[in-house]
Amino acid sequence: MSAPDTGTAELAGRLALVTGAGRGIGEAVVAALAGRGARVLATDLDPAAVEKVAAGYTQEGADRVVARGLDVTDSAAVDALVADAEATLGPLDIAVNVAGILRGAHAVDLTDDDWAATFAVNTHGVFHVSRAVARRMTPRGRGSIVTVASNAAGVPRAGMAAYAASKAAAVMFAKCLGLEVAAHGVRCNTVCPGSTLTDMQRGMWEASGADVAAARRSVVEGDLAAHRTGIPLGRIADPADIAEAVAFLASDRARHITMHDLYVDGGATLRA
Template structure:
């Protein structure tokens, strides 16, 4: 029997960018824990396929709410639609994100703004809209998916690290504004996780060896490694935790 502090049965969760990868894994974990989950992305067909995949994962119902997290009007309509489908949102996971790699001097203006919009502005827009609904209810959990690169950086990903570092501070700012109203806002910081998007990095023998050698756990993370940390951050167990980033990186941020 699990401890009641970690019980999220019957809660309603919206997970952005959840048609694949980390977002889909986090959504699966919430479904398995008994949450009603709303999957978000821009591709309705991909979302429908993901929802079908999760239908047998657990007792929680699964809905899809396609909308563009970088567009304020789309966010307003999408969040309203989400609450029409599944009721008041108890849990928001701001997971939508993108990565673009290039030497900083070669990085284009367009790619810079695309990363800012996808990784940072989306969390502000969706977080603000959901918080406006949580505030009168006096409770809620918001988890912003930050990154190992909220703390450290490698060559070629400076703009990405800038967005994830800013997301860490947005998380703290959300905590400052909304914590007094019963909303806990925290961050989840994945390290190097094996996903479809990181497949080219894992195929690079030199980079793969660097990750394994640099990580005390000696391996790449699995998407399921992130679920336990998420369940802590969205459950009553974290009711006195605010503005923190929980790094799930196999220890990489702790060692030189």
Template sequence: MGRVTAVTGSGRGIGHAIAAGLAAAGHDVAVLDIDGDAAAKVASGLVEQHGVRAVGLAVDITDPAGVARAVEEVTAALGPIEVLVNNAGVDVIKPFVDSTEEEWARIVGVNLLGTIRVTRAVLDSMIERRWGRIINIASDAGRVGSSGEVVYSGTKGGVIAFSKALAREVARHGLTVNNVCPGPTDTALLDQLAALSQKLYDSMAKAVPMRRIGTPDDIAPAIVYLASDGAGYVTGQTLSVSGGLTMA
């Protein structure tokens, strides 16, 4: 059996690609998503394509009881979670002055507090076993800022800082905590940008030194590496996978 790995927000997009990449590397995967049907479909595909164990569960990471229940169900089905990928995230692309309190609360609740909540739910077990990998999907928006994504940028900056501080606390227990920052990637989130301004979308693509928007499959290998035994001496780091758009 491979490492038991949980990936939040893995019913589609980057999360789906991460789950598939980890399954291809031999991980048993818990596909966690607010859309339970999508999670179940992805999990079934992983079993069929890669011959690993997988489960798909509906979970809202803003719900503490739901998170606790999901961790219990994964543990019962696959075993204790050894690798956690906090991928679930939301955004609303618009000028900050046009955004609302409700939108702020949702973005902070999912991107920052959700990441913290799921991490806390698996941490004791990892510490007890003295092995664990926590990989948070952040964003270069949290390092350099992004127009139209002010609160989102704030949450991703918070995820990066949270990861660095946690990495210091848990390193002595054999755990690593790292961030991966995808660049502009062909997902539903980026579709928001195209709907807001096709000109801005096209300009972003041209700004990438590799002259293309990334794909979810471009992101997954970085997570597979950080989840591996070979990354055991890498912690507290933030890796951009952006085609060179941001070199921070």
């Protein structure tokens, strides 16, 4: 995915770290930030995937997007990567937490491993990355940290207890961190997507054994049996829809916004 032509270079001269950048929303965030002039350190647990993303920018300038493998569950690895980035690329101005996993099951059927693995990535990973960058941003008196959570963080979803709980924890952590670092000029916000056309979404459909086309219609129209409303705007989000919200919150256009939780779900939760 190459950088879109946004007609603006509002992030020129800034360095952004993006986790989970190998595909889906993370890849779209890389495109949105790079398209606004930022230099991006794109990271992912899958080094090959993120190298492929970075390769799409080689004709747009040397090292416009730099790829690195990263396991966000490893706090030492996160600290080392942030230290190396600041030493070799420059000070980080933006950090975007996108890395996440979903292990769907009813709460009584969740295994200890399902629960632990989900929190290790979705909550602990956000903590590790946000802590590492906040420690460096606060002395400089500037910075923006954006965490991609989920609308499931605010509305119960059947079969998604671990995922929803881990995302809710990440949202509240971001707000608490935002309160603590606000006096230092660092902003912390979250973006909560609804159903989005990513590998994770497709995987849920395939795992259910349902016809993909029918499953997609069910998401848009709603599922009364699952106590789930449809999407009032009548469409499933593209990853770029989420990335645009992230780019806004990372920019100076959102300079007076912090501790905010922005739902990008086509109205699916009725903002309950």
